[in-house]
Amino acid sequence: MTFTPVKKRQKTAASQTGESEYNISQLPPEALGLMANFFKVLSEVSRLQIVCSLKTGAKNVTEIIEATGLGQANVSKHLKMLTQAGVVAREQRGVCVYYQIANPFLFNLCDLVCEALFAQVEQQSQQLQQLSALRQNL
Amino acid sequence: MTFTPVKKRQKTAASQTGESEYNISQLPPEALGLMANFFKVLSEVSRLQIVCSLKTGAKNVTEIIEATGLGQANVSKHLKMLTQAGVVAREQRGVCVYYQIANPFLFNLCDLVCEALFAQVEQQSQQLQQLSALRQNL
DNA sequence: TCGTTATATTACCACGCAGTAGTAGAGGCG
DNA sequence: CGCCTCTACTACTGCGTGGTAATATAACGA
Numbered sequence: 143m144t145f146t147p148v149k150k151r152q153k154t155a156a157s158q159t160g161e162s163e164y165n166i167s168q169l170p171p172e173a174l175g176l177m178a179n180f181f182k183v184l185s186e187v188s189r190l191q192i193v194c195s196l197k198t199g200a201k202n203v204t205e206i207i208e209a210t211g212l213g214q215a216n217v218s219k220h221l222k223m224l225t226q227a228g229v230v231a232r233e234q235r236g237v238c239v240y241y242q243i244a245n246p247f248l249f250n251l252c253d254l255v256c257e258a259l260f261a262q263v264e265q266q267s268q269q270l271q272q273l274s275a276l277r278q279n280l
Numbered sequence: 281m282t283f284t285p286v287k288k289r290q291k292t293a294a295s296q297t298g299e300s301e302y303n304i305s306q307l308p309p310e311a312l313g314l315m316a317n318f319f320k321v322l323s324e325v326s327r328l329q330i331v332c333s334l335k336t337g338a339k340n341v342t343e344i345i346e347a348t349g350l351g352q353a354n355v356s357k358h359l360k361m362l363t364q365a366g367v368v369a370r371e372q373r374g375v376c377v378y379y380q381i382a383n384p385f386l387f388n389l390c391d392l393v394c395e396a397l398f399a400q401v402e403q404q405s406q407q408l409q410q411l412s413a414l415r416q417n418l
Numbered sequence: 419t420c421g422t423t424a425t426a427t428t429a430c431c432a433c434g435c436a437g438t439a440g441t442a443g444a445g446g447c448g
Numbered sequence: 449c450g451c452c453t454c455t456a457c458t459a460c461t462g463c464g465t466g467g468t469a470a471t472a473t474a475a476c477g478a
Contacts, residue, residue: 174328176397177390182323186436190312203455216437218456228400237445237454247396251389252315258385259314262366324466341425354467356426375424375475 183227188212189220196230197249200242321365326350327358334368335387338380 183189188210195201195209207217221241224230231244243249321327326348333339333347345355359379362368369382381387 171325173394173397174325174332176401177393178323178325178328180393180397181319185316185320185323187309187312187316188436190316191309194312204453213438214455215439215457219436222456228404234455239455245396245400247392251392254385254389254392255315255318256311258383259311259318262383263314266366326466342423351468352425353427353469357466360426372425377425 183223183229189224192220196243200240202238202240321361321367327362330358334381338378340376340378
């Protein structure tokens with residue numbers, strides 16, 4: 143749930159080799175597997191919907207179902223996956239189970255991706271406009 | 281194909297203000313689809329291997345095959361997907377086709393995820409240690 | 419022109435997984 | 449105690465896709 147500060151950079155075997163301790167270009171396959179798994183969890187619209195619905199704070203399953211419009215069994219399955227991946231945290235209160243984003247860093251990450259994708263789409267549409275402009279001049 | 285700008289909040293420089301112009305919690309489903317697709321592209325170890333092999337600069341397909349140890353058809357398919365997603369850029373030079381990362385921002389993103397995941401794993405292992413310590417005292 | 423190398427594409431199988439209906443279990447409440 | 453709500457789990461189906469062999473295409477050299 144509570145993540146240790148991101149920068150941390152304490153002495154691990156990796157940091158002794160010098161340079162940035164996470165050099166993607168020479169990362170062991172297991173580490174790539176972890177990364178791939180993390181991205182996979184975020185690679186489904188339904189799960190992103192769930193994550194987004196939790197941006198305003200913790201919600202129980204019923205509230206998530208209402209917010210997303212997904213089926214109950216489906217939400218439960220996705221929540222299990224999100225929990226196992228450490229993306230959301232689970233907390234039982236009486237009959238209800240509340241979920242919340244485990245690490246707010248996730249929202250920064252999504253914002254970053256969003257901006258990059260928006261810039262990309264914008265650039266593509268500009269290129270399309272230029273293309274159609276050229277076509278006009280034929 | 282042409283996407284009308286999602287929020288069209290004009291100020292592309294809004295990223296400078298720090299507060300993100302894209303509020304994930306109320307993003308249209310199409311935008312979530314774009315995000316999901318972006319993450320999906322990065323959710324396979326093979327594709328991450330390819331991306332990593334390109335960290336040191338552009339490579340042609342043969343070099344990528346050598347660097348990753350993947351099959352030729354497989355690499356070609358993944359490269360097509362990466363290209364369509366705008367993650368890598370394609371450039372033909374004679375017989376060879378060179379690929380490179382389209383947006384270096386990707387590496388920052390991967391580094392961020394890497395550090396977060398590392399912190400998470402570290403914390404989990406600590407909890408495991410505490411747990412086994414408790415068990416000893418039984 | 420023929421042959422060779424480099425890349426892309428197709429067809430195919432196998433597996434994972436999203437969605438769903440039905441069921442199970444766990445707490446509250448009367 | 450029985451009933452109800454909330455959540456999790458279990459098949460099950462269909463679709464998407466990763467890996468691979470075989471084939472196609474393209475560019476260069478002899």
